[in-house]
Amino acid sequence: MNIVLTGSLGQIGKRLAQALVQNEHAVTVISSNAQRKTDINAIGAKAAIGTMQDVDFLANAFTGADIVYLMETMEAVGDMFVKSLDFIGEITQIGQNYKKAVERAGVRKVVHLSSIGAHTDKDTGILLFHYNVEQRIDRANRPAAHS
Numbered sequence: 513m514n515i516v517l518t519g520s521l522g523q524i525g526k527r528l529a530q531a532l533v534q535n536e537h538a539v540t541v542i543s544s545n546a547q548r549k550t551d552i553n554a555i556g557a558k559a560a561i562g563t564m565q566d567v568d569f570l571a572n573a574f575t576g577a578d579i580v581y582l583m584e585t586m587e588a589v590g591d592m593f594v595k596s597l598d599f600i601g602e603i604t605q606i607g608q609n610y611k612k613a614v615e616r617a618g619v620r621k622v623v624h625l626s627s628i629g630a631h632t633d634k635d636t637g638i639l640l641f642h643y644n645v646e647q648r649i650d651r652a653n654r655p656a657a658h659s
Contacts (some may be wrong), residue, residue, distance in 0.1 A: 516540045516574055518610075519583040520548055521555075524625065528581070528595030529557050542573055544587070559657065560594050564606045577617065582610050583625035584645060598643045607645030614649070 519542035532539045533556040540558045552559035562569035574580050585605045588606040630642035
């Protein structure tokens, strides 16, 4: 299978990429850090360097994938403790970008790393971004209604 992973080579991504490569899948790892390219290639995956804010880049990276694994990273938006940063809004926009890229690329299978509390938009604090992203991704994966 052709599998694309977002989230670079963090705690989850590195182990997942290694396991998928060992099981003979073609793996592309998306990273915003060009210095990670060597590490990504070293485990037998292909590096795609770009940002979660760039829908065209994401759609291109997702094209031809059987499955995409989506996650949001804190590094993608900056320091969540900076008061002027709309952290939830920025992560929600990444979810919208994922939705657009998945649709453009025609990806039929999506796995999204989420969190407890993502089923509701009430009383979850900062975890609200998981709900927001899931709502967008879910809409992208629903079969089209037939009239």
